[in-house]
Structure formats: structure tokens, C-alpha cells
Amino acid sequence: MNTIDTKKVEELLSTPQKIAIIPHKNPDGDAIGSTLGLYHYLKLKGHEPIVVSPNDFPHFLKWLPEEDTIIKYDTNPKEGIKVIEEASLIFTLDFNDFSRVDVLKPFLEKATADFIMIDHHQSPSDFAVVTYSDTSMSSTCEMVYHFIDALGDIELVNSAIANCLYTGIMTDTGSFRFPSTTNITHRVVADLIEKGADNAKIHTAVYDTNSLSRLHLLGCALKNLTVLEDLNTVYITLSKKELNEFNFQKGDTEGFVNYGLSLNGIKFAVIFIENTNSDEDFVKISLRSKGDFDVNLFARAHFNGGGHKNAAGGRSDLTLEETVSYFEKTVATHKSQLSHT
Numbered sequence: 001m002n003t004i005d006t007k008k009v010e011e012l013l014s015t016p017q018k019i020a021i022i023p024h025k026n027p028d029g030d031a032i033g034s035t036l037g038l039y040h041y042l043k044l045k046g047h048e049p050i051v052v053s054p055n056d057f058p059h060f061l062k063w064l065p066e067e068d069t070i071i072k073y074d075t076n077p078k079e080g081i082k083v084i085e086e087a088s089l090i091f092t093l094d095f096n097d098f099s100r101v102d103v104l105k106p107f108l109e110k111a112t113a114d115f116i117m118i119d120h121h122q123s124p125s126d127f128a129v130v131t132y133s134d135t136s137m138s139s140t141c142e143m144v145y146h147f148i149d150a151l152g153d154i155e156l157v158n159s160a161i162a163n164c165l166y167t168g169i170m171t172d173t174g175s176f177r178f179p180s181t182t183n184i185t186h187r188v189v190a191d192l193i194e195k196g197a198d199n200a201k202i203h204t205a206v207y208d209t210n211s212l213s214r215l216h217l218l219g220c221a222l223k224n225l226t227v228l229e230d231l232n233t234v235y236i237t238l239s240k241k242e243l244n245e246f247n248f249q250k251g252d253t254e255g256f257v258n259y260g261l262s263l264n265g266i267k268f269a270v271i272f273i274e275n276t277n278s279d280e281d282f283v284k285i286s287l288r289s290k291g292d293f294d295v296n297l298f299a300r301a302h303f304n305g306g307g308h309k310n311a312a313g314g315r316s317d318l319t320l321e322e323t324v325s326y327f328e329k330t331v332a333t334h335k336s337q338l339s340h341t
């Protein structure tokens with residue numbers, strides 16, 4: 001599965017296809033970068049691709065080439081359904097199971113098209129005719145680069161594709177610092193710069209376009225940080241009231257959890273964010289770790305979520321306070337894994 005069945009892919013792409021490309025819900029830099037990067041590539045190959053996202057994405061991605069062509073199901077359901085129903089081929093990128101697309105799930109289940117999955121999360125579901133799954137990869141964007149390369153088309157990578165793929169590799173690797181960043185990742189990134197990725201501009205567009213209210217929200221999050229010293233663990237909370245006070249916008253809390261991990265000696269950091277949207281009445285949880293502590297397993301076991309070993313997400317239907325006290329109890333049961341230095 002961590003190799004690409006190029007014969008099958010070439011067969012599926014041998015004539016012009018109507019193609020739907022699907023990222024996960026609340027798409028991040030990797031989900032939007034990889035779907036749009038693939039979109040540009042498939043267009044160059046003479047296909048009719050379109051990206052359909054379950055919902056909107058953060059403002060700091062709204063400069064990527066042709067991001068305005070992305071259909072957001074939550075605000076444009078008719079068009080989103082039409083694209084999925086009419087597609088002869090569906091790519092699913094940066095997620096491992098239909099549960100990760102939420103509102104789009106029933107339409108993907110009903111779809112008659114063949115699926116191609118490209119993803120780096122653990123335990124991929126078995127719905128695609130081609131499953132390119134590799135958990136050792138830094139990002140789905142890096143995989144899309146290898147996918148294009150495997151099809152013999154690396155020379156087709158233009159600046160639009162390069163800018164999209166660079167963005168997702170950069171965001172998913174925490175700017176090339178997480179352990180998933182390999183020598184090959186750096187070679188890919190070097191080639192993308194050669195092919196037109198404007199690295200300095202991308203860093204500025206993604207990281208240096210804060211609003212003042214976001215920085216104040218970060219200040220609030222850092223004030224709320226609690227250290228569980230004997231567990232080398234920290235957690236942050238943000239209540240609905242606090243989010244509203246600082247004019248929360250989608251994407252504003254991206255990366256906050258990493259501040260917890262930057263504390264000396266900390267191995268496990270979690271942020272609990274109460275949803276401001278009334279039809280999503282649950283606490284969203286992001287979990288990060290350093291070293292061997294597996295937050296994917298922790299999120300699966302305790303918070304109905306998943307992800308990777310060092311970065312995972314989950315949810316809780318309890319109140320914020322109840323969620324935190326449940327967390328404090330459960331994390332204590334992992335003391336043997338967390339307490340040693």
C-alpha cells in the first residue's frame with residue numbers, strides 16, 4: 001500500500017475523466033494544498049477535476065492558486081452533491097475513513113465512481129481501488145509529489161502545483177521540524193522551490209497574517225495553560241465565552257497546542273476548544289506529543305478520534321469542565337509512559 005499501483009492509475013486516467021477531489025472536514029494546509037495541487041496536475045493532464053470540501057478553510061490559505069474554485073458543501077450543497085454524483089473518479093486526500101468527511105459521508109458511500117486514496121494516516125479503510133497509504137510520510141502533499149513522479153510527470157509540476165504542495169508540507173511538518181521530516185522531504189521541497197514555490201512568501205502568507213484579536217486569543221490560551229508536572233503533560237482550554245470575546249475566526253487556534261510542547265521537558269500537550277458553532281455542540285481536542293507517547297492511540301481510546309503518533313485530534317460530548325476532569329483522570333493512568341525523563 002505504500003507503493004503506487006501506477007498501472008491501475010494510468011488505466012483509470014487513460015481517457016479524460018470528471019474527477020471529484022475530497023479533503024477532510026475542517027481542512028488544514030495539507031488537505032487544501034494536496035487537493036489543489038492534484039487539481040492543477042489533473043487539469044494539465046486534460047481531466048475535469050474539482051475540489052469539494054465538507055466545509056470552509058482558514059483565511060491564511062485563501063491565496064493558493066485557484067482556491068476560489070473549491071466547492072464548500074456546507075454553503076453550496078447542491079453543487080457539491082452534483083460534482084460527486086457526476087464524477088467518474090474520486091480522489092480522497094489526507095484522510096483514512098469516510099467518517100472524517102462528516103456531511104459528505106453518505107454521498108461518498110452512494111457514489112458509483114472508483115476511488116483513489118492518497119493519505120498518511122494510520123489504519124486506512126478499504127474503499128478505494130487504488131490505496132496509496134504511507135504513515136511514514138510527512139504529509140499528503142509530499143505523497144502527491146511522489147504520485148506525480150511515479151506517473152512520470154514530474155516535469156509537469158509548475159509553480160501553481162509547487163506552491164500548493166510546498167504549503168502543505170510546511171504546515172504538516174511544523175515548518176520542517178517534526179520527526180516525519182526526512183532527507184527526502186527536503187529534496188522534494190528543494191525541487192518544489194526550483195519549480196516555482198515561493199517559500200518566503202508562503203511562510204509570510206501562512207504565519208504572518210495574524211489579526212490582533214488572534215494574538216490576544218493566544219495570550220488568553222497561554223494564560224489558561226495548566227502543567228501536570230509529574231506527568232510531563234500540559235493542557236490548554238478555550239471556552240466559548242473566551243473565543244467570542246476575542247472574535248474567534250476559523251483557523252485562529254491552529255498551532256496553539258504546540259506552545260504547550262515547547263515547555264522544557266513536556267512530552268504531551270493537549271488543547272480543549274469549546275465549539276462556538278451551535279450545531280457542533282462538542283469540545284474539539286488537539287493532542288501533540290514528543291517521542292514515544294502515542295497520541296493517536298490515546299485519542300482513539302479516550303476521545304473518539306485519531307491521527308498520527310505525535311499529532312492527533314478528537315472530540316468530547318461532555319462540558320468543557322467535565323472533559324478536562326475526565327482527561328486528568330485518564331492521563332494519570334498513562335503515568336508510567338509519561339513520567340520518566
Ligand code: 5GP
Nearest residue numbers: 285286287304305306307308311312313314
Ligand atoms: P488537529 O489537531 O490539527 O485537528 O489534527 C491533528 C491530526 O489528527 C491530523 O492529522 C488530523 O487529520 C487528525 N485528526 C484530527 N481530528 C481527528 C478526529 O476526530 N479523528 C481522527 N481519526 N483523526 C483526527
Ligand code: MN
Nearest residue numbers: 030094140172
Ligand atoms: Mn496531513
